[in-house]
Amino acid sequence: MQHLEEKFQAKIDAEIKIEPKDWMPERYRKTLIRQISQHAHSEIVGMLPEGNWITRAPSLRRKLALLAKVQDEAGHGLYLYSACETLGVSRDELLEQLHTGEAKYSSIFNYPTLTWADMGVVGWLVDGAAIMNQVPLCRCSYGPYARAMVRVCKEESFHQRQGYEILLTLSKGTEAQKRMLQDAIDRWWWPALMMFGPSDKDSKHTLQSMKWKIKRFTNDELRQKFVDVCAEQVKLLNATLPDPDLKWNEERGHYDFGAINWEEFWQVVKGNGPCNKERVEARRKAYAEGAWVREAAMAHAEKRRQRQATATAQSA
Amino acid sequence: MEKNNWPLWEIFVRSRSGLHHKHVGSLHAADAAMAIENARDVYTRRNEGVSLWVVESQHITASNPSEGEALFDPANDKVYRHPTFYDLPDGIGHM
Ligand SMILES: [Fe+2]
Numbered sequence: 001m002q003h004l005e006e007k008f009q010a011k012i013d014a015e016i017k018i019e020p021k022d023w024m025p026e027r028y029r030k031t032l033i034r035q036i037s038q039h040a041h042s043e044i045v046g047m048l049p050e051g052n053w054i055t056r057a058p059s060l061r062r063k064l065a066l067l068a069k070v071q072d073e074a075g076h077g078l079y080l081y082s083a084c085e086t087l088g089v090s091r092d093e094l095l096e097q098l099h100t101g102e103a104k105y106s107s108i109f110n111y112p113t114l115t116w117a118d119m120g121v122v123g124w125l126v127d128g129a130a131i132m133n134q135v136p137l138c139r140c141s142y143g144p145y146a147r148a149m150v151r152v153c154k155e156e157s158f159h160q161r162q163g164y165e166i167l168l169t170l171s172k173g174t175e176a177q178k179r180m181l182q183d184a185i186d187r188w189w190w191p192a193l194m195m196f197g198p199s200d201k202d203s204k205h206t207l208q209s210m211k212w213k214i215k216r217f218t219n220d221e222l223r224q225k226f227v228d229v230c231a232e233q234v235k236l237l238n239a240t241l242p243d244p245d246l247k248w249n250e251e252r253g254h255y256d257f258g259a260i261n262w263e264e265f266w267q268v269v270k271g272n273g274p275c276n277k278e279r280v281e282a283r284r285k286a287y288a289e290g291a292w293v294r295e296a297a298m299a300h301a302e303k304r305r306q307r308q309a310t311a312t313a314q315s316a
Numbered sequence: 317m318e319k320n321n322w323p324l325w326e327i328f329v330r331s332r333s334g335l336h337h338k339h340v341g342s343l344h345a346a347d348a349a350m351a352i353e354n355a356r357d358v359y360t361r362r363n364e365g366v367s368l369w370v371v372e373s374q375h376i377t378a379s380n381p382s383e384g385e386a387l388f389d390p391a392n393d394k395v396y397r398h399p400t401f402y403d404l405p406d407g408i409g410h411m
């Protein structure tokens with residue numbers, strides 16, 4: 001056992017990918033199942049706040065883009081569930097964990113999307129933060145997860161761009177549109193920063209995950225990178241980030257930023273965010289109402305198989 | 317929890333004519349026809365392919381990774397299967 005663990009770590013250190021049937025420590029498997037399934041759930045639950053605006057998109061162009069984006073997120077969920085299933089857990093078990101609240105998903109999706117500007121800000125900040133997290137995951141030590149991430153990252157860049165374009169348009173619009181833009185940034189900025197997870201000193205999984213090369217950067221490193229990028233991008237929108245402490249630090253070569261309200265973060269994680277109940281309820285309902293479709297498709301496939309078998313027997 | 321889960325299918329995409337089909341991932345579907353339709357929607361939304369293969373996962377037989385060394389070992393000491401094994405003078409041109 002000791003020997004196997006050493007061989008495993010040596011492979012990881014040599015940047016050799018781990019594949020589904022390879023030996024792996026049970027904790028590595030568990031960590032991956034937790035992380036990949038959380039990630040998959042986030043993609044699926046993440047469709048809800050944006051799906052909310054599809055029918056109210058202000059033009060056909062915007063509607064097409066939003067529809068395509070939300071469809072992409074469904075695809076991302078599927079790639080990730082598939083990757084997770086290679087670790088020996090079934091799709092039904094994973095969904096069950098989401099529906100009972102045992103599994104988590106990104107807290108960001110427990111906030112409501114109140115105005116059209118939110119569609120822009122979600123694309124810019126939420127997809128932006130997701131990309132920041134996901135790009136290093138393309139080099140994750142577990143092969144199926146890394147490959148899924150490559151596909152996901154290819155598709156994400158349009159998500160962020162369409163969001164930013166929405167915001168650019170609003171920034172050149174009427175006073176009311178500009179106010180709507182700033183209001184959306186104000187509401188989403190801090191929750192977006194929380195997407196990178198607890199700060200390094202409170203993150204119990206980070207160290208081991210870095211050693212296993214599941215993670216390549218710490219939560220705080222990625223968060224800093226995100227702040228640096230957004231602090232510049234917001235200027236083009238003639239808007240501001242709601243942080244009085246945001247200031248370029250010449251010495252560090254980074255932006256300093258204010259303290260995050262971790263109390264709010266943990267409250268939302270524990271289920272007390274503005275939309276937690278609504279989101280899980282929507283997923284449960286969709287699953288329950290789809291049951292007859294899943295059953296009917298199986299019955300239909302079975303009937304076809306039998307018909308085919310009879311036909312082959314007769315022609316033989 | 318329902319027991320009649322849709323089986324798992326492995327999906328292979330030929331990205332353009334002249335290339336091999338390549339494994340891209342998997343999905344659940346009730347039968348092969350549905351697997352093809354779902355694979356189209358999931359794996360080729362951006363012109364990633366001109367042809368699809370779907371194979372039910374349970375029909376794939378895989379080599380055992382723990383026996384990998386023994387399985388591929390016979391190829392390791394056969395350097396004479398590579399062109400660089402043979403000593404030829406420089407002047408003979410491309411061969
Ligand atoms: Fe996504």
Ligand SMILES: [Fe+2]
Nearest residue numbers: 073127156159
């Ligand atoms: Fe996205």
